[in-house]
Amino acid sequence: MSAKTDILKNIRQALGDDRGAELPVNRDYRASLGLDREAMVHLFIDRLVDYNATVYRTDAAGIAGTVADALRSRGKSGLVVPPGIDPSWLPQGYRFTADHDLDYDTLDAAEGALTASTAAIAFTGSIILTHSLAEGRRAISLIPDYHLCVVFESEIRGTVPEAIRSLASRRTCPITTIAGPSATADIEMMRVKGVHGPRTLDVIIVG
Amino acid sequence: MLISLFVACYNDTLFPDTGKAVVTVLERLGHTVEFREAQTCCGQMHYNTGYRPEAIAVMKHFVETFRDAQIICVPSSSCVSMMREHYPKMAKDAGLETEIEELLPRVYEFSELLVDKFGITDVGASYPHTVTMHTSCHSIRSLHIGDKPERLLKAVQGLNLVKLPAADQCCGFGGTFAIKNAEVSSAMLDEKIKAITSTGASICTAGDNSCLMHIGGGLSRQDTGVTCIHLAEILAAREVSVQ
Amino acid sequence: MSVRVGEAAEAPDFRQAAHALLANKQVRANVRRATETIRNKRANVVGEMPDWEQLRDAGRAIKRRVMRNLDSHLEQFEAACTRAGGQVHWARDADEGNRIVTQIIQSHGQKEIIKVKTMTSDETQLNPHLEANGIIPWETDLADLIIQLGHDKPSHIVVPALHKNKTEIRTLFMEKMGLKELGTKPEDLTAAARAYLRERFLRVKVGYSGANFAVAETGSVCVVESEGNGRMCVTLPEIMITMVGIEKIVPSFDDLEVFLQLLPRSATGERMNPYNSIWTGVTPGDGPKEFHVILLDNGRTKVLADEESRETLHCIRCAACLNVCPVYRQTGGHAYGSIYSGPIGAILTPQLQSMEHSQSLPYASSLCGACYDVCPVKINIPEILIHLRTRIVENGDRGAAERIGMRMAAYTMSDAGRFSGAQKLVKIGAKPLESLGLPGWSASRDLPAIPKESFRDWWKKRQVEKNKA
Numbered sequence: 001m002s003a004k005t006d007i008l009k010n011i012r013q014a015l016g017d018d019r020g021a022e023l024p025v026n027r028d029y030r031a032s033l034g035l036d037r038e039a040m041v042h043l044f045i046d047r048l049v050d051y052n053a054t055v056y057r058t059d060a061a062g063i064a065g066t067v068a069d070a071l072r073s074r075g076k077s078g079l080v081v082p083p084g085i086d087p088s089w090l091p092q093g094y095r096f097t098a099d100h101d102l103d104y105d106t107l108d109a110a111e112g113a114l115t116a117s118t119a120a121i122a123f124t125g126s127i128i129l130t131h132s133l134a135e136g137r138r139a140i141s142l143i144p145d146y147h148l149c150v151v152f153e154s155e156i157r158g159t160v161p162e163a164i165r166s167l168a169s170r171r172t173c174p175i176t177t178i179a180g181p182s183a184t185a186d187i188e189m190m191r192v193k194g195v196h197g198p199r200t201l202d203v204i205i206v207g
Numbered sequence: 208m209l210i211s212l213f214v215a216c217y218n219d220t221l222f223p224d225t226g227k228a229v230v231t232v233l234e235r236l237g238h239t240v241e242f243r244e245a246q247t248c249c250g251q252m253h254y255n256t257g258y259r260p261e262a263i264a265v266m267k268h269f270v271e272t273f274r275d276a277q278i279i280c281v282p283s284s285s286c287v288s289m290m291r292e293h294y295p296k297m298a299k300d301a302g303l304e305t306e307i308e309e310l311l312p313r314v315y316e317f318s319e320l321l322v323d324k325f326g327i328t329d330v331g332a333s334y335p336h337t338v339t340m341h342t343s344c345h346s347i348r349s350l351h352i353g354d355k356p357e358r359l360l361k362a363v364q365g366l367n368l369v370k371l372p373a374a375d376q377c378c379g380f381g382g383t384f385a386i387k388n389a390e391v392s393s394a395m396l397d398e399k400i401k402a403i404t405s406t407g408a409s410i411c412t413a414g415d416n417s418c419l420m421h422i423g424g425g426l427s428r429q430d431t432g433v434t435c436i437h438l439a440e441i442l443a444a445r446e447v448s449v450q
Numbered sequence: 451m452s453v454r455v456g457e458a459a460e461a462p463d464f465r466q467a468a469h470a471l472l473a474n475k476q477v478r479a480n481v482r483r484a485t486e487t488i489r490n491k492r493a494n495v496v497g498e499m500p501d502w503e504q505l506r507d508a509g510r511a512i513k514r515r516v517m518r519n520l521d522s523h524l525e526q527f528e529a530a531c532t533r534a535g536g537q538v539h540w541a542r543d544a545d546e547g548n549r550i551v552t553q554i555i556q557s558h559g560q561k562e563i564i565k566v567k568t569m570t571s572d573e574t575q576l577n578p579h580l581e582a583n584g585i586i587p588w589e590t591d592l593a594d595l596i597i598q599l600g601h602d603k604p605s606h607i608v609v610p611a612l613h614k615n616k617t618e619i620r621t622l623f624m625e626k627m628g629l630k631e632l633g634t635k636p637e638d639l640t641a642a643a644r645a646y647l648r649e650r651f652l653r654v655k656v657g658y659s660g661a662n663f664a665v666a667e668t669g670s671v672c673v674v675e676s677e678g679n680g681r682m683c684v685t686l687p688e689i690m691i692t693m694v695g696i697e698k699i700v701p702s703f704d705d706l707e708v709f710l711q712l713l714p715r716s717a718t719g720e721r722m723n724p725y726n727s728i729w730t731g732v733t734p735g736d737g738p739k740e741f742h743v744i745l746l747d748n749g750r751t752k753v754l755a756d757e758e759s760r761e762t763l764h765c766i767r768c769a770a771c772l773n774v775c776p777v778y779r780q781t782g783g784h785a786y787g788s789i790y791s792g793p794i795g796a797i798l799t800p801q802l803q804s805m806e807h808s809q810s811l812p813y814a815s816s817l818c819g820a821c822y823d824v825c826p827v828k829i830n831i832p833e834i835l836i837h838l839r840t841r842i843v844e845n846g847d848r849g850a851a852e853r854i855g856m857r858m859a860a861y862t863m864s865d866a867g868r869f870s871g872a873q874k875l876v877k878i879g880a881k882p883l884e885s886l887g888l889p890g891w892s893a894s895r896d897l898p899a900i901p902k903e904s905f906r907d908w909w910k911k912r913q914v915e916k917n918k919a
């Protein structure tokens with residue numbers, strides 16, 4: 001007998017045939033924070049700052065200028081970008097390398113990556129990537145040591161349930177949620193920021 | 208009101224003063240107390256050690272003894288917790304579901320009886336000592352007794368209540384645990400004793416003599432000068448301070 | 451079939467193991483500091499959740515729903531994952547799971563894998579198995595790396611190296627990584643680990659993980675982590691292998707909205723852990739080209755069969771129960787002789803092994819209930835501990851002396867006449883409690899003197915006097 005048959009047989013023996021109706025799940029936990037957009041953005045920014053991320057706010061027309069600001073203040077001359085990035089986001093005078101299957105060593109040597117995002121969660125300070133063409137494959141926001149991420153205010157959700165439900169059409173894409181730079185507390189419970197993931201995260205919030 | 212006292216087997220044998228104190232307090236409040244001599248034990252030790260059929264036999268005896276009692280007062284949070292948490296399940300095996308369902312709402316832990324049922328916190332006691340209180344595991348986590356004992360103590364004349372650090376941490380008794388895993392149990396007790404002595408209290412109280420027997424055993428072995436006494440005995444006291 | 455949980459079957463009993471550990475002041479201080487830190491952080495972030503109890507109830511309800519129809523959920527997962535380009539394998543026990551892993555690695559001619567922290571591979575002892583087959587498993591979680599380099603054993607589910615302090619870690623890293631110089635701060639040690647692993651992340655072709663959740667509806671797998679090593683392991687290699695216990699299934703994608711709130715707050719006291727990776731099968735142009743999931747039983751269906759302790763399988767391995775346990779606090783994790791330690795270990799390990807081994811574990815608890823209070827999926831651990839004790843007694847595995855004693859006591863306790871007779875016997879012995887032979891007790895605790903008069907004797911006298919008056 002195959003392992004599958006055996007395991008399923010054991011489960012059926014354990015549970016019997018008469019399982020009764022599917023058990024109900026009461027979802028009366030909080031789905032919304034009941035905050036207006038500005039309050040939500042503020043909460044989100046608070047959480048990001050808590051993680052040491054630098055946060056910029058701008059409007060759609062100001063994205064390129066803000067990217068330039070961020071690069072200047074981090075002393076960077078260029079970034080890797082996903083193939084589907086909106087070209088209007090890229091300021092003059094910097095070198096942007098589109099990711100057409102760049103090899104890992106190239107990514108490792110890059111100064112950082114600029115990506116879009118799918119959604120964010122104000123209450124937990126999370127950014128959600130579903131790795132669309134504007135967000136890029138997972139490797140580009142992972143290997144370079146710096147991640148500059150663009151988040152649209154309209155995509156900021158209050159709670160985890162709101163965010164998860166908003167992913168309905170993208171559930172089977174690769175999904176990465178990011179809440180601050182990588183961190184560990186494995187040594188004497190002292191929190192160290194920056195382990196393997198990008199050690200610096202900056203966020204541009206677009207209104 | 209007629210109140211039936213279930214004193215608990217270990218109180219009966221080892222801590223009769225607690226039972227007497229309960230009688231004193233309840234009579235002082237104008238109630239009549241009865242003691243059904245057929246009573247023995249709640250079955251906790253058996254149940255917790257894995258002897259379920261034996262515990263069921265003891266439970267049956269409890270039901271027979273208290274079937275028609277209107278209010279049952281128990282000065283032991285662990286016994287009440289045993290009844291509420293486990294009797295309903297054991298009742299199924301014993302075919303006593305209805306009896307248990309009817310009986311349990313009439314069982315009160317001592318401080319529940321005073322505060323919830325009677326709505327009283329001041330029982331007219333006076334006890335001029337510095338006291339700290341260990342919140343027994345069963346009373347907080349199973350009975351959710353909250354601040355009831357504290358409110359009772361605060362109403363006692365002359366009593367200086369000092370907060371016990373990590374009051375909700377287990378003292379390490381756990382019935383047969385204290386014997387089966389004596390060393391770990393002792394290490395847990397050590398922490399409790401350090402916490403108690405750090406308060407400067409001369410008295411440590413609780414609503415359960417099983418914890419107090421354990422804590423008291425350690426306090427006495429380490430010669431700390433701190434004494435353990437059940438909450439009921441403080442509430443029964445009418446000491447005048449000697450000044 | 452043989453179920454194996456790490457090396458638990460060979461471990462000494464809890465009492466013996468605890469004896470040695472209690473003498474280790476350093477470890478006990480580390481354990482205390484670590485558990486207190488996480489416990490306070492947890493209390494803060496749980497305290498800010500007005501709907502925590504509703505979330506716990508929902509978590510519990512979802513898990514109950516999964517268990518009730520575990521077979522169909524697993525089949526649903528298999529179908530969805532396969533549709534998305536994944537390959538699903540089934541393993542009855544640890545050996546079978548390990549063999550599947552080796553076969554996949556060897557079929558690609560590979561000799562190394564990068565691993566993200568997973569308890570399941572400790573359970574199946576995957577690493578020794580791989581090493582015996584000439585494959586190097588690189589642990590990439592900082593704590594696991596510390597354990598691996600030191601040939602040590604994990605002592606906590608979430609922070610496995612909490613028993614090591616930074617001086618010990620520094621010495622270990624210098625020796626094993628061949629470093630001449632290394633700073634003393636946690637930052638320096640972390641940077642050393644980053645440099646050590648970086649090259650491996652970029653080069654090694656096979657990644658390995660467990661899963662916190664596997665979604666039946668979509669065939670997705672979710673890995674929750676902090677350091678980014680998880681993202682590296684599940685993204686960069688060409689071949690990805692995930693071994694997951696069959697109980698880790700959740701029915702629908704949206705169920706993650708419950709667990710992604712419960713888990714980080716309970717495990718590390720964070721509102722959200724830095725990274726979650728969720729992936730479904732294979733995505734062309736992004737990540738591994740080949741994805742294998744191994745669904746592992748290894749005793750779980752046996753646990754499922756016992757209705758009274760089935761909910762043990764609800765565990766999401768947050769370790770909150772360890773951090774509040776007063777017993778764990780004294781001994782640390784190694785006393786439990788299993789990779790699953792603390793309260794959850796005390797109920798899980800013996801059950802996985804069909805109660806044949808680790809029978810001392812259900813007694814390693816004072817039943818204080820702190821674990822039940824914090825468990826994010828409301829597993830009634832004290833109740834299961836008692837249930838397991840009952841099973842041990844029923845199997846006749848406790849000593850005859852204890853059994854006879856308990857029977858006699860029950861006989862005594864179900865009749866007032868016999869009980870009061872026994873009370874008198876106790877009194878005759880003068881200092882009788884001592885003589886009952888409680889050596890463990892008496893080492894650190896005095897026993898109360900036996901009062902001259904029991905309560906019932908006092909009551910009788912009082913009634914007589916009342917009647918006279």
Ligand code: SF4
Nearest residue numbers: 765766768769771825
């Ligand atoms: S039993 Fe509950 S508290 Fe303990 S690790 Fe599992 S989920 Fe967490």
